[in-house]
Amino acid sequence: MPPYEKINSEVLSVSIESALNAALKVLHFGGSTVMADRTFRNIVSVDKVTKFDIMWRLDNLVVSYDSDGHTKTILKSVGSVGTNLILVSKVIEMSEAVRDGKVKVSEVDDELLKISESTPIHSHFIFILVAGLAAAFYSLFHHGSIESVLIVFASAVIGQTVRLQLQARDIRDSHITFICGLLSAGIASIFLHLGYGQVEIQTLIASLIYLVPGLLMINGFVDFTKQRYIFIGLQRMLNALFLFIILAFVIVTAYTFIKF
Amino acid sequence: MSVTDILMIGMWSAFFATSMCILNSTPFKYIIPTFICGFAGVLTRDLLQNTGLSVNWATLAAAFTIVIIAGLIIRSQKVPPIVLICAVLPQWASVSMFQMLNDLRKVTVLTGDDLSKAAVDLTANTAMVLVISLVIAIGFAMGLAVLKLVYREESKKEKTLGME
Numbered sequence: 370m371p372p373y374e375k376i377n378s379e380v381l382s383v384s385i386e387s388a389l390n391a392a393l394k395v396l397h398f399g400g401s402t403v404m405a406d407r408t409f410r411n412i413v414s415v416d417k418v419t420k421f422d423i424m425w426r427l428d429n430l431v432v433s434y435d436s437d438g439h440t441k442t443i444l445k446s447v448g449s450v451g452t453n454l455i456l457v458s459k460v461i462e463m464s465e466a467v468r469d470g471k472v473k474v475s476e477v478d479d480e481l482l483k484i485s486e487s488t489p490i491h492s493h494f495i496f497i498l499v500a501g502l503a504a505a506f507y508s509l510f511h512h513g514s515i516e517s518v519l520i521v522f523a524s525a526v527i528g529q530t531v532r533l534q535l536q537a538r539d540i541r542d543s544h545i546t547f548i549c550g551l552l553s554a555g556i557a558s559i560f561l562h563l564g565y566g567q568v569e570i571q572t573l574i575a576s577l578i579y580l581v582p583g584l585l586m587i588n589g590f591v592d593f594t595k596q597r598y599i600f601i602g603l604q605r606m607l608n609a610l611f612l613f614i615i616l617a618f619v620i621v622t623a624y625t626f627i628k629f
Numbered sequence: 630m631s632v633t634d635i636l637m638i639g640m641w642s643a644f645f646a647t648s649m650c651i652l653n654s655t656p657f658k659y660i661i662p663t664f665i666c667g668f669a670g671v672l673t674r675d676l677l678q679n680t681g682l683s684v685n686w687a688t689l690a691a692a693f694t695i696v697i698i699a700g701l702i703i704r705s706q707k708v709p710p711i712v713l714i715c716a717v718l719p720q721w722a723s724v725s726m727f728q729m730l731n732d733l734r735k736v737t738v739l740t741g742d743d744l745s746k747a748a749v750d751l752t753a754n755t756a757m758v759l760v761i762s763l764v765i766a767i768g769f770a771m772g773l774a775v776l777k778l779v780y781r782e783e784s785k786k787e788k789t790l791g792m793e
Contacts, residue, residue, distance in 0.1 A: 399653070401710070453654040454711060490654060503648035510641035510671075510719060574727055581723075584653050587714045617730035624731070 378436040380416055387477035388412035389432055389445055391464055394481055396427075396447050400457035401588045402598040411464035415474055425597075427604040449539065452584050459484045493533050500529035500579035508575040517566035517575075520557050524576035528553030532580075546580050546612050547619065553577045554623035561627045568627055573620045580616060585609040635675040642719035643668035650715040659712050662702045666716035670695040674720060688720055689764040696772025706773070706780040713769060722761040729754035 388409045395405040402425050409423065421434040427450070433442040463480050466472040472480060491499075504525035505518045513521070528549040535545045557576035561568050586609040592602030630638075646667030650660055674691035678684060695716045699708040732751035739747050 452652075455654050455656050458656050490657075491651065496652065499648050499651045503645055503652060506641050506645035506648060507719075510638050510645060511724070570727060570731070571724055574723060578723075579652060583649060583714060583718065584711070587710050591710050613726070614730065617727055620727055621731050621734055 381418060381434065381436050382441075384413050384416040384418055384474050385421065385432055385434055385443065387474050388464075389430060389443060390481055391460055391477060393430060393445055393447060394460045394485070395457055396430075397450060398456040398460070399450060399452040399454060399584050399588070400460075401591045402601050403591060403595065404457060404461060406598075408461055408464040411461075411468040412474060412477060414468055415470070425601045427601055427608070449542075450585075451536070453489070454584075455490050456484055456487070459487070496533060497526055497529045501526040504575045504578050507578045508572060511569075511571040511575070513572060513575065514567055517569075517572045520560045520566045521572060521575040524553040524556040525579050527556060528577065529579055543612060543615060546582075546615050550577045550580055550616050550619035551622070553580075554619050555626075558623035558626045562629070570620065570624060573623050577616060577619065580612075582609040582612040585612070630675060630679055635672060635679070638675060639668045639671040642671040645719055646715045649718055650711065653711060653715070655709075655711050655715075659703075659709055662699055663712050663715045665702060666695045666699050666712060667719060669698050670716055671719055685760055685764050688761055689768045691720055692717055692765045692768025693772045693775075696769055697775060700772070700776040700779065704780075706776040706783055708773070708776065717765055717769075720761070721765065722758045725754040725757040725761070729758055 388411075391412055392405040392409040395408050396402070406423070406425070413419075413421070418434070421432055424431040427447060429444055429446055431442060431444045433440055435441070460481065463472060463477070463484065467474060467477060501522040504521040508518045508521045531552055532545055532549045535548065553576045554573050557566075557573055560566055561572060566572055585605050589602050589605035589609055592598035592605060595602075643664045647660060647664045650663040655663070670691040673694045674684075674687045677687035677690055682690075695713060696708060699712050699716070700706060703709075703712075729751060732747055732754055735747040736744060736751055
């Protein structure tokens with residue numbers, strides 16, 4: 370007899386639901402599928418739930434398990450995927466606390482709510498400043514002149530400010546990338562067109578380097594290397610490629626404007 | 630390239646890597662390792678290139694160095710991917726990637742000699758993106774294999790707990 374059949378169906382349902390919610394949070398905050406899976410297994414391990422099937426996808430998560438002789442399936446939408454690796458590590462730590470018996474399974478949803486509502490580690494000002502600095506440093510190590518550095522810093526700062534406003538309005542990532550990319554590269558190209566800075570593709574790339582979907586690509590690669598997550602890995606990589614194509618289109622448009 | 634130039638580029642790269650790390654809301658404990666790894670990576674690549682090694686071999690060695698240093702700082706074989714990727718970002722062929730996409734547009738609109746030149750550029754940039762990405766992946770794989778060997782006790786412990 371498989372171990373799950375010995376578990377009370379209500380306990381089983383709470384355990385699976387809570388674990389699924391925690392795994393969803395990991396994906397929602399930009400964690401890899403390996404991390405989400407580990408979080409899920411940490412929580413269900415408390416009630417010794419070992420027999421279940423999960424289908425990992427970037428749009429929905431599907432879990433099926435047997436309860437009282439019937440197969441139950443839960444489907445939950447992942448929703449928008451953001452980036453907050455600190456919250457990812459908090460969710461994982463919480464799941465480890467559940468596994469070690471420090472937190473009850475029934476308290477998982479409350480803990481997740483607390484984590485979601487915790488104050489962001491960096492203020493908007495820091496995120497804006499760091500986006501500008503990333504652009505400036507990228508330009509510097511590509512031998513950018515001081516003028517170029519100042520141009521890309523200003524472009525990235527303005528672009529990131531708009532990006533944070535758009536993200537707060539829950540607008541799709543591809544739209545944000547296009548709008549902010551066009552804004553940052555547009556500002557940079559106006560200055561370059563007027564004769565300031567170095568007219569090089571590096572200057573334009575630097576102005577929107579903060580939009581490069583690095584984390585999406587990393588998670589895609591990490592998932593892709595594991596056979597179990599190959600599908601979600603592909604989804605992430607295609608998503609990243611799509612954003613890259615948007616950025617390339619923006620750069621080409623800005624470059625054409627400079628040369629006009 | 631003089632040693633001063635290499636050190637300066639290494640420092641800018643490290644600051645860039647750290648900025649990208651902060652932009653991704655990475656936990657504080659990984660920010661300094663990212664800075665150190667970013668610096669060490671570019672330093673390794675440029676110093677090896679200065680001795681006459683090709684950019685591909687130098688990048689492979691740099692990727693390997695990044696993993697080893699990250700593993701030694703974090704004292705685990707489980708180096709967070711975000712540290713590795715942010716540290717290696719300055720070495721990735723980002724310019725070639727965007728130029729490749731631009732060349733793709735060019736080959737559809739140009740004719741004659743311009744088309745030939747654009748086609749050659751497209752091939753060169755595509756090869757650059759693919760080869761650099763590949764050597765980074767190989768460098769990472771080699772580094773992770775060495776870390777697994779160095780921290781084999783950790784691997785054994787995890788296997789016992791059924792975490793692998």
